[in-house]
Amino acid sequence: MPAKRKAGVPAVAATKRSRTATPAGSISESEDDYSDSENEAAEEEDMSRVINKFTIKQGETETSTASKIHDAASKFFTKKGRDNTHLQLKPGHQNRPLWVDPNGTIIMESFSPLAPRAQEFLTTIGEPQSRPQYLHEYKITAHSLYAAVASAGLTPQDLLGTLERFSKVSVPKSIAKFIKETTESYGKIKLVLKDNRYFIESKDPQMLQRLLTDQEIGPLRLQGDVVKEKAPQMRGLVIPGTKEAAGVKQAVSHPTMAAGEDIAAAVEAAERPADDMLAEVPTVREEEEGDDDEDEDTVHSFEISAESVETVQKRCFTLGFPISEEYAFRDDTKNPDLNIDLRPHARIRSYQEVSLNKMFGNGRAKSGIIVLPCGAGKTLVGISAGCTIKKSIVVLATSASRILFYTLELYCKADTLISMSVVQWRQQFIQWSNIDPDQIAVFTSENKAAFKGDAGIIVSTYSMVTQTRGRSHDSEKMMQFLMGREWGLLILDEVHVVPAAMFRKVLTSINSHAKLGLTATLLREDDKVSDLNFLIGPKLYEANWMELAELGHIAKVQCAEVWCPMSPEFYTQYLNEQDARKKTLYYIMNPRKFQACQFLIDHHEKRGDKIIVFSDNVFALQQYALKLGKAYIFGETPQQERMRILENFQLNDQVNTIFLSKIGDTSLDLPEATCLIQISSHYGSRRQEAQRLGRILRAKRRNDEGFNAFFYSLVSKDTAEMYYSNKRQAFLVDQGYAFKVITHLQGIEKMPGLHFTTLAERKELLESVMLQNSEAASQEKDDFDNAQGLSYNAKRRGAKRSKGKLSELSGGNTMAYMERNKSKNKELKGGKSAFFKKLNRDTERRKKEQKAMLQ
Numbered sequence: 027m028p029a030k031r032k033a034g035v036p037a038v039a040a041t042k043r044s045r046t047a048t049p050a051g052s053i054s055e056s057e058d059d060y061s062d063s064e065n066e067a068a069e070e071e072d073m074s075r076v077i078n079k080f081t082i083k084q085g086e087t088e089t090s091t092a093s094k095i096h097d098a099a100s101k102f103f104t105k106k107g108r109d110n111t112h113l114q115l116k117p118g119h120q121n122r123p124l125w126v127d128p129n130g131t132i133i134m135e136s137f138s139p140l141a142p143r144a145q146e147f148l149t150t151i152g153e154p155q156s157r158p159q160y161l162h163e164y165k166i167t168a169h170s171l172y173a174a175v176a177s178a179g180l181t182p183q184d185l186l187g188t189l190e191r192f193s194k195v196s197v198p199k200s201i202a203k204f205i206k207e208t209t210e211s212y213g214k215i216k217l218v219l220k221d222n223r224y225f226i227e228s229k230d231p232q233m234l235q236r237l238l239t240d241q242e243i244g245p246l247r248l249q250g251d252v253v254k255e256k257a258p259q260m261r262g263l264v265i266p267g268t269k270e271a272a273g274v275k276q277a278v279s280h281p282t283m284a285a286g287e288d289i290a291a292a293v294e295a296a297e298r299p300a301d302d303m304l305a306e307v308p309t310v311r312e313e314e315e316g317d318d319d320e321d322e323d324t325v326h327s328f329e330i331s332a333e334s335v336e337t338v339q340k341r342c343f344t345l346g347f348p349i350s351e352e353y354a355f356r357d358d359t360k361n362p363d364l365n366i367d368l369r370p371h372a373r374i375r376s377y378q379e380v381s382l383n384k385m386f387g388n389g390r391a392k393s394g395i396i397v398l399p400c401g402a403g404k405t406l407v408g409i410s411a412g413c414t415i416k417k418s419i420v421v422l423a424t425s426a427s428r429i430l431f432y433t434l435e436l437y438c439k440a441d442t443l444i445s446m447s448v449v450q451w452r453q454q455f456i457q458w459s460n461i462d463p464d465q466i467a468v469f470t471s472e473n474k475a476a477f478k479g480d481a482g483i484i485v486s487t488y489s490m491v492t493q494t495r496g497r498s499h500d501s502e503k504m505m506q507f508l509m510g511r512e513w514g515l516l517i518l519d520e521v522h523v524v525p526a527a528m529f530r531k532v533l534t535s536i537n538s539h540a541k542l543g544l545t546a547t548l549l550r551e552d553d554k555v556s557d558l559n560f561l562i563g564p565k566l567y568e569a570n571w572m573e574l575a576e577l578g579h580i581a582k583v584q585c586a587e588v589w590c591p592m593s594p595e596f597y598t599q600y601l602n603e604q605d606a607r608k609k610t611l612y613y614i615m616n617p618r619k620f621q622a623c624q625f626l627i628d629h630h631e632k633r634g635d636k637i638i639v640f641s642d643n644v645f646a647l648q649q650y651a652l653k654l655g656k657a658y659i660f661g662e663t664p665q666q667e668r669m670r671i672l673e674n675f676q677l678n679d680q681v682n683t684i685f686l687s688k689i690g691d692t693s694l695d696l697p698e699a700t701c702l703i704q705i706s707s708h709y710g711s712r713r714q715e716a717q718r719l720g721r722i723l724r725a726k727r728r729n730d731e732g733f734n735a736f737f738y739s740l741v742s743k744d745t746a747e748m749y750y751s752n753k754r755q756a757f758l759v760d761q762g763y764a765f766k767v768i769t770h771l772q773g774i775e776k777m778p779g780l781h782f783t784t785l786a787e788r789k790e791l792l793e794s795v796m797l798q799n800s801e802a803a804s805q806e807k808d809d810f811d812n813a814q815g816l817s818y819n820a821k822r823r824g825a826k827r828s829k830g831k832l833s834e835l836s837g838g839n840t841m842a843y844m845e846r847n848k849s850k851n852k853e854l855k856g857g858k859s860a861f862f863k864k865l866n867r868d869t870e871r872r873k874k875e876q877k878a879m880l881q
């Protein structure tokens with residue numbers, strides 16, 4: 027008889043819950059979730075004998091066996107008395123990479139040979155929570171299971187069978203029950219858009235009756251009978267640009283990505299090393315043309331208004347009948363087709379294909395959100411989705427990026443600007459697809475012409491379609507055009523920044539069969555992410571950042587937190603300061619932090635890096651930049667000056683460092699940048715940290731041998747900044763980034779020209795900081811303002827600062843200080859050298875090209 031194997035379950039913890047009714051969408055847990063083992067009592071005895079050897083005696087009062095299990099580590103693996111050490115490991119457990127916890131958490135050993143396959147499966151059925159180097163954590167939720175059923179066509183048996191075979195111990199009963207119940211109820215009720223009206227549809231009339239008698243849903247039904255009609259037919263499809271598409275080459279796919287493979291094949295391959303695991307292999311149900319009885323069936327429906335859609339969806343979810351929202355675009359004969367295909371040179375990358383397969387997995391378009399890191403090509407994913415559906419498209423982007431742009435700057439009139447992201451979307455559509463430029467129009471405050479022909483694409487901003495006050499006649503006409511027709515696809519860019527209320531407005535104005543949300547960071551500090559499940563759809567796919575970096579699609583980044591001790595004078599002021607906002611200024615302006623910044627800039631410039639220094643605080647931004655003789659950009663910097671600075675950063679090897687305020691957090695495409703230094707940031711914002719990192723993920727040199735980009739966060743020691751810094755890193759740590767802590771920068775003391783080495787210098791700086799009012803400690807407003815439709819107004823946005831009478835306090839010294847630190851911005855204004863002349867010519871030429879492109 028083989029010796030009994032015992033499980034050392036990792037940090038999985040759940041509270042004991044009663045067995046009363048479980049609300050829909052949640053998992054019930056119970057103590058005996060894993061109680062498949064017949065010899066539990068005997069096992070416990072065995073176990074306690076082994077463990078007693080290592081027991082730290084807790085006193086004579088402890089009587090139960092469980093309470094005696096107190097070795098040095100078990101406290102990390104158990105919580106509230108739950109003990110998983112009795113679990114029996116399955117044969118071949120070494121090859122099985124998963125631990126499934128009754129609370130829906132799944133831990134995966136990423137070093138297991140089967141990890142790539144398991145990961146493919148887990149990204150289909152669950153949501154990635156954390157993916158550091160060795161252990162990955164996923165969570166099964168009702169939404170993730172619905173997405174799995176909808177996109178991969180998996181049955182509950184497929185899901186459970188696969189999970190069981192990957193799992194080291196039996197899958198908890200609560201999980202099996204949850205998977206079964208959740209997946210069985212999916213697809214019974216559908217939301218269908220017909221003739222610009224919304225219908226709740228089901229093949230089961232009783233199901234509809236049940237909804238109509240519901241107190242919340244019943245009153246939302248618009249007048250009219252429950253309608254009966256034939257159900258549409260399902261057909262297979264090919265996503266353009268993928269390996270099945272005729273005439274289009276496919277980018278080489280990485281073996282671990284299992285791109286284009288179905289889950290069945292992935293699981294089958296995964297199971298090969300462990301023969302005893304080769305039981306029944308689950309199969310993905312294929313939708314074969316003509317092999318479908320559904321068209322024989324009758325569907326019943328009732329109508330609801332566009333405004334009620336979200337409420338009905340939420341209510342149905344709570345009742346345990348989630349609404350599926352799928353678009354059988356091939357069968358849509360009412361809406362005109364759009365003549366659009368990917369150009370032959372377009373080679374969809376493996377992860378882009380995987381994400382699209384999640385959207386179109388069952389031959390229909392499923393609404394939802396695709397999460398890819400910055401610079402990984404979300405635009406092309408959106409374009410490919412459009413080329414698959416081939417119906418009219420609306421793209422909505424944030425106007426945030428109008429704040430800072432350069433390469434595609436476009437002046438329509440002398441002083442007005444078109445949103446960069448809108449221009450970029452249009453330009454990318456033209457670059458990647460064969461769309462007739464006349465069929466793609468931009469709707470901005472400057473351009474209000476619709477496309478030519480029956481079908482086409484409109485690119486606009488969230489604010490343009492949601493702002494209702496003061497619309498011009500032309501805007502109103504354009505809105506009527508947008509609202510008066512059905513759209514095949516609505517692409518929602520940067521979904522993480524747009525407030526839920528704004529989405530609601532958009533979705534009630536624009537009727538679209540399918541919605542695709544795109545983002546790099548599905549993170550919101552306001553916890554509104556779950557609303558997006560109903561407003562747009564579930565998360566369909568989230569790429570693994572580390573994997574993409576390994577493949578060279580984004581840069582590998584070394585992250586470090588540099589601890590800068592506070593100089594004594596600053597620390598005393600910091601501790602004594604009563605104004606909480608002003609307090610922050612002391613740790614941002616800490617001279618030791620300044621020195622670290624100076625040292626790192628010097629070090630990386632010598633290495634040939636191009637450096638962006640980020641500071642949310644405008645006072646600090648200017649002080650640092652002036653003192654170091656570097657150019658800087660913030661909200662008040664005029665457009666011309668921004669362009670000049672950014673172009674110099676790109677092309678001029680004398681300009682290797684620029685300082686940016688938070689306006690550069692997103693949508694800034696500077697592939698030259700290889701190093702980031704953060705001196706001040708927005709408290710604990712994980713999203714900002716990730717977006718900032720995104721600025722160097724596009725690094726041009728990313729595929730050079732041994733290349734690494736660098737991300738430094740400078741933190742003043744023993745201040746509140748330490749706490750925020752830790753919080754900020756959480757998202758990136760979950761993506762697998764390891765933050766090194768640097769407590770001392772070797773050689774900093776010997777650096778020639780290091781500032782603030784004398785007490786006099788530090789005191790001078792301290793005085794200038796003390797003179798600032800608390801406004802100087804505030805940060806620039808962020809992109810939300812734009813997302814909410816506020817037009818950019820540099821004057822209103824800039825942080826106000828009082829004019830410090832430094833001369834009164836420190837005599838001529840301070841004036842001399844200001845004199846010494848001439849603005850690099852002004853220096854870059856020089857237009858007389860051959861370099862600047864060339865730069866100006868290039869800029870003019872580009873502007874003309876872009877203007878021509880938009881006409």
Ligand SMILES: Nc1ncnc2c1ncn2[C@@H]1O[C@H](COP(=O)(O)OP(=O)(O)OP(=O)(O)O)[C@@H](O)[C@H]1O
Pocket residue numbers: 373374375378398399400401402403404405406546693694720
């Ligand atoms: N399959 C592909 N083949 C070649 N180039 C690609 C592919 N996908 C994306 N790219 C290129 O990668 C770059 C980044 O793409 P894109 O701007 O869409 O990234 P993003 O994910 O939207 O980034 P961000 O979140 O920072 O806006 C672009 O230059 C784009 O043309």
